[in-house]
Amino acid sequence: MGSTKKFNIDRQGLKQGDTIGNYTVTAIEPLEEIDSTLFQLVHGPTGARHVHIGNHDRENTFGVAFRTVPADSTGVAHILEHTVLCGSEKYGVRDPFFSMLKRGLSTFMNAFTASDWTMYPFSTQNRKDFYNLMDVYLDAAFFPKLDSLSFKQEGHRLEVKPTQTPGEPKELIYKGVVYNEMKGAMSSPNQIMGRSLVAALYPDTTYSNNSGGEPREIPTLTHEALRAFHARFYHPSNAFFYTYGDLPLADHLSIIEDKVLARFTRIDPDSTVSAQPRWDRQTTANARYPLAGDENPSNKFQACVAWLTADVKDSFEILVLSVLEQILLGNAASPLRKALIDSNLGSALSDGSGFDPDMRDTMFACGLKDVAGDAAPKVEQLIFETLGQLVEKGVDRTMVASAIHQIEFHKKEITNTPYPFGIKLLLSFTGPWIHEGDVLSCLNFDHDLERLNREMAIDGFFEGRIRRYFLDNPHRVLFTLVPDQEMEKTEEEQTRKELAATLAALAPENLARIEKDAATLAHLQDAREDLSVLPTLEISDIPPDIEAIKPDQVEGVTRSTAYNKPTSGILYFSCPTGLGALPERLFPLVPFFCQAFTGAGTALRDYAEMAERMDLYTGGIGLTPVSGTGFGQVGECLPFVTLQGKALDRNVSKLFEIITEFVSKYKFTDHTRLKNLLVQYKSSLEGSIVASGHSYAISLAARTLSIASHLAEMWHGIHQYHYIKGLCERLEDPAKEKELFTDLERDLSTMADLLFKRENLRPAIVGTPSSLIVADRLIAAMVDALPVNHGDQLLPPHIPLDKGLPFEGWITSTQVSFVAQAFTTVRMGHADAPALAVIAKMLRSLYLHREIREKGGAYGGFATYSTQEGTFSFGSYRDPNIRRTIKVYQDACGFILGGDYTEDDIKEAILQVCAEIDKPETPGPAAIKAFYRDVLMLTDERRKQFKSALLLLDKPRIQACAERYFKTAETSKGTAVISGKDPLMAANENLAPGLPEFEIHRI
Template sequence: MNTFTDHNNPGLNSGDRIGDYCIKRVVELKEISSFFYELEHTPTGARHVHISNDDKENTFSVAFKTVPSDSTGVAHILEHTALCGSEKFPVRDPFFSMLKRSLSTFMNAFTASDWTMYPFSTQNKKDFYNLMDVYLDAAFFPNLNMLNFKQEGHRLELDGEELVYKGVVYNEMKGAMSSPDQVLGRSLLNALYPSTTYRHNSGGEPAVIPTLTHEQLTAFHKQHYHPSNSFFYTYGNLPLKDHLSFIHDKILKKFERIDPKTDVPSQPRWDRAKVVSYPYPLGPNEDPVKKYQVCVAWLLADIKDTFEVLVISLLEHILLGNSGSPLRKALIDSELGTALSDGTGFDADNRDTYFVCGLKDVEESAAEKIEKIIFDELKNLADKGIDPKLIASAIHQVEFHHKEITNTPYPYGIKLLLFFSGSWFHGGDPVRILRFDDDFKHLNEELAKGPFFENRIKTCFLNNPHRVLFKLTPDQLMEQKENERVRTELEHIKSGLSPAELQKIKQDAEALAKLQESGEDLSKLPTLEIEDIPPSVHIVKETDLKLESGDSEAGEATSNFQFPISIYQQPTSGIFYFDSAAGAGGLRKEMLPLVPFFCYAFSKVGTARRDYIEMARLIDAYTGGVGLSVHARNNFGETRDCLPFIGFTGKCLVRNLDKMFDIMQELLYEFNFSDLTRLKSLLLQYRAGLESMIVHNGHGLAISLASRNFSVTRALSETWNGVHQLQTIKKITTDLTDDKLKAFSDDLMSIGKSLFIGNNFKVAMVGEQGALYDAMPLTSKLLADSRQQTSGMGFLPPAITLGDQIPREGWSTSSAVSFVAQAFETVRMDHEDSPVLSVISKMLRSLFLHREIREKGGAYGGFSMYNPEDGLFCFGSYRDPHIVSTLNVYDNAGDFIKSGNYDSEDVKEAILQVCSEIDKPDPPGPAARKAFYRKIISLSDEAREHFKKQLLTLTRDRVIKVAERYFDSSRKQAVAVISSEEKLKAANEKMADNPLKLYRI
């Protein structure tokens, strides 16, 4: 008799039928308090996995194996085009329209090397089925018309007399292939999988994208987006039967089974290793000598072999997992490069998994040396053995991260799907991945027999001929050559066009512009109403933890304790979280730019008692992470000033409480930056990380640059997180002598001594009741060990003087696309206009900027953001082919929002978007941390609730009045653009009367 007790789906058992579905398996997942259902739709062969639990944040996804046979980007362009209207919802952009009509906590679509996925999450049942209806129709019955293909994929247009390429995906991939890590990742697949689909760039090579035809796109959809090639996934507390009935009635009953022919074969293995080299674009002003990347990459196990995948995941952690890991240490200690190469680690997303390790910022001649270091270290480990503590630590890390529930970067239901989907799509068993106890039991049996991991090093690496020595080579002429190639190609195309064909290009451009400008009836799309939004906000209350009479030790510890502790009793699945904040406002002005690196290096540099290797291994063996982070916030209390603080956090399994507090105690009171060799290594790694973020986060960095002179908080944020942080580190790392390092080490020690004193701490504990009782005396002891007493003098504004100029700047870097930002001041959250400004930011993005910057301009994204904490309103664009026209769009945004050329439904949709962000759920640990940080900056739950209630009463007339108040030409507008030097100079020629002041990143 079945003993399952899934109260969401009572009475469902293996072998049962639900309409045309057969339940193949029902499995209890005790580790995550869930039930797993695996089903097949018999007539079509559609697969369905459902995970049932008490989570109100329900998730849906439909995915398809998409197996490109070229680098035209057909799968990627199809993903975009499928979301441009469908049979039931024939509107121009139902995906972006539903972002406005929903309370979704996540909506997106992904294209990987061999699959495409359409997932969403929401806490609202009505919303769930609204979104599923739109997603299903978009995937299976899209309107793949020619104009949408031209907009999202590629098209020819006339710019004056010149022919140019345009298209959202075309520009997105131009931006992506400007980034060394993207080039390396795509090139590695090309090198390792020369015989399978992975050799192609599924996102699309900019040089190849224009060869894709509309006919090829529609044929690809017909073959790949079919139920017989589909993988459905649902998660949460809604009943499974309702999901199945909905999917069957809307989609599956209209199809019959086919053979989609999308199986991906295993890559035939080589009998000898290869050496390969691929170029990437480097700016003409950068020194190319140490801008190479070198790595060794091996093809490994079949993704369906869950035991081997687990073993190699553990090997990855043993070899590379922390700064004390032997292979990582050997590479970094060589000083041949600054950091591990892009792509380093184990990748288990493809049919055949692979492993990469190497170094970045190296000289070309270092390739063979790096290869020798890697093989020497692997051979040494295989011959002499691996420290058992490294193995235990790796197993602990896997256990911890399986147990911890997080929503970063995706909701938990989507994270679970991504955890097993790669294997599932290729015929693997999701349950084996979700219930890893059997594989761990097998592992322990193998470990008992002898040198298990040592033997795996031999088979996976030393004796595996399917590997490449890979070199990524900087090419300072690459962008210029590509621009010239495109120019020549377009001239050749134009020379072969008849007058009628040129006229057709003009007519297509006019038709697309007309389509983009046209109003449309969105009433066909489902929507939520204001009444569907709860007026409350999620509140995480502190717990009044009453110590029982038997807890004499805890009581004694707290009676002498001068630090108030915020206690949050939360269901954290056996994990304890320690959160604290040290005020940073008392630091000397010259020390402030060094604080982010201080935080980065703090737990990586060792202590007075242990070197960094011992410390790294100790942290991994007993915690889920211990470290520092910087926070530049605004106070909502009486002073309303900038409130900078350093977060000191740790998390562990409850059984390791004592060990974690011992580690934190040692870090806090015995920190030591005297190992200059280690300090230099960390500086170079930190710099490499900052440099790699430029192209990935160009929009955020541009906004930070534009915003920095509006407030002390924004100035500090730029100092800590922006381009100026990179410039600080570049200056420090230029000509790093021992004397310079010693002085820097002294500065870091000074920062620590200023921060970690007396009651310059605010403290929180998060966990289940037993853990909180056990942690109370440990927390008391940790902070009672302070040698000095202050009055929390670090929780005050920093010693920063604002610049007197409102920026209008261009910052050059190696990029084929631009990131354009504009910012101006408004009012903060406690002002009556604040909720309206939040709504205006959403309206401008969805009603104006999306059309002007993405659809017309071809940028990947255009957006507006209002920050109620400091009152700054910002515009930004991402992977943008334009600069001047985008700035003109920003200038026209005010006219649009003041015009009232929108209706009450548009206002309602913007309110839904803001409320969706407010109501986005967090797992117990992060939710409590956010509550603790709100307490630090004096942002009350009453203020948050008042803000939301004001939102729900907004009218169109109120929006227009507030828009007239803040969107006027006399308001100071700051501008910052990150792009190539060539593009910035060209933009300045067009803006000769008001040019950008140019800088180099």
């Protein structure tokens, strides 16, 4: 967060009991670990609560949350979250939220619906932008229009399906952004498991309902119920405000009071979430999930045990349970994880495994996925036997120390991943906060940690908690997730029958009203709006510079690229290792090699001992494949794996002791462990396909455009899944299984032999001087002990590229689609690159959002431009359409060529691109990113030229660029769709003239 010395606690002249306007300061506390001050306040007239975390961070954050307690599964909280962002009292435009995404320099804008709260947060580094966004967010949350057409667009509506031939009978269909989002979400085993577990464990509370919405229940929600839900819950008496950063607290409070609170008086929203009444005996439950018809369902069940545990307000017990989670499940050596995985009953931990501390009563779950239908009692027995043995024999003190170290490390580390740090802090205490818990204990857990250290000194502490929360806790459920190969078809048929019955019962005037509403909504979606009512930044508000981070000369550091940065007492290590000498046949194995390298043990220690040491002394050690294209003169693909690690300063020696053992003593002879790693990896890939279908589809569409794109698909796409799936199929025959692991042992060893040569390692370290000196000395010793051979392998790979372009459909179990298209343009360094980056933003905000989300009902539609690869891509997420979306992509080219946009539209797209360029990162990760730019020869001068050219773009330059790249023939674009079988087959029957049929594959 910027300073090398501790933040001098700034109370802004306040003390507990002081008033600011109508606010009373209820607490002021130092947060020394993050150089900040915590302020807690209450607004007297309304009861609104406010937490402010003040510090020197320029990335300021605002959020407002409401306790939202749905009484059914119509998705009212979720649909309301969407609909409040569709116009408000002051900002009466159709879509102020998405419009503001392009009118500022926000580093984060979003809204979240949880089981019992709804939140609207944003972050930005620009003061003017901060107050612009605060004004829009406050007006949206407290004074939304909530008109019926916005409800129909975002929630659900009936429309008459467009007919393909004259005289075809009319057919009704459901549309709506949330409706289709939840159809996609509830196609995922992970989502179904999580939702169903909670419903089974909390049957008497709001948690028994799906706050996101069940697709079959969403169409029963009325507009009146939506408005009533807002009136009850979106009130200051039920509001939790949050601010973070270096802007003055008094300014925030004054604006919130003037714009919102002064217009309200206190009410009782009756939003308290009651505790779930405790059971006196265990129960069982199950749920179904859709499985493709061509898959074998016999080992596609999941089985787990879930317990209701501590009250979310009990910060000490939450810490105890967090430590227990780490002890039991945190790494490969954890006894419960190890027992489950080593049992060979399943492939990986079940979805939902772990401790969930966010609900009124917290929960803990564990089990296995990919088990047989009768495995649940065996899984349950194994879990209780393992826990019983831990109580009888005692919990290993090293495991306890390791678990506490992991919690300490992650509390100490300041990162902006996956959210800006201010938002991460907010999410860390939202659950306890909205249930009247202690915010301070969530942010500063030293008091609870001191108590834990005292109580742990008494023998049997954790053993007693295992007995209390697990062995002797009757409030638990034995849960089974059941594959159903008919489920998707059955649900679709039920929906068709329901809609047919609705159509048959409709009076002519009601059918006419449906058609009229659809036409009115389409007209509104097409209408150009005057957005001048919304606040905006100007080009002059964009800082012209880029952040340039250079290596530092540190006395005593001679072998590593060093960055002297304030990293909160953490040392970061990263080391690219070139793959240029790798034989072509081994490239598909690279991702699994990365997993096995740190997961299979060494010649000195088995995998469990290495996992335990990593957790005890480090914040993680890993190997990751990278398939980037360099920015040298030729611009060739330069694939490498990067070896990374991080540790608290006190553990730097241990970090490199472990890394050195991995690098110099690798061994892949534990075939049982390799098998477990392989099936776990397959399971994780399988589970990610529906959740990240848009990314997989774009990777498929782009895979023949460059060697780097080809490798990205080979390593991270559907082709990687197919490769791993093929390896796992050899496990079904004992002879083939033995041969497989003989081959793997040989191939993994060959890869390590090729990679870990003295000249092939380029180490970089980030931290404070004393740690850098220690780290560099240990790195030098490690590298000098490696064999000398092959030289630097950061070279282009010898891999042929298929020049054909895909036009493919990939079948999986999902009720929605992911539609992607990609084509080649130019890379950063070319004069047209800035314009292409801006065109991507313009297409997304001006065209695709309207056509794919608002009209088409998909969750999202987007365009992306890769400055590194020069690839331009279209994608859709949770999309009910295939044929229509491809037509939208075709017409997108015409839209950008047609020039139906203004200089203001271009300015807003420039703001969006610059927001990405200037997105802040904390010192450690920022230095590592700078190092990898140097590795790929992306100079600061090239980056500066790119940004300078961005700021000079105008409409003639944009149109000239569009002329050059957006007349690309359809035959020059790769197209890929991930969907269910029936939508793909239907799309093949109705594709536009001139397009080939999809080549159909099964995932």
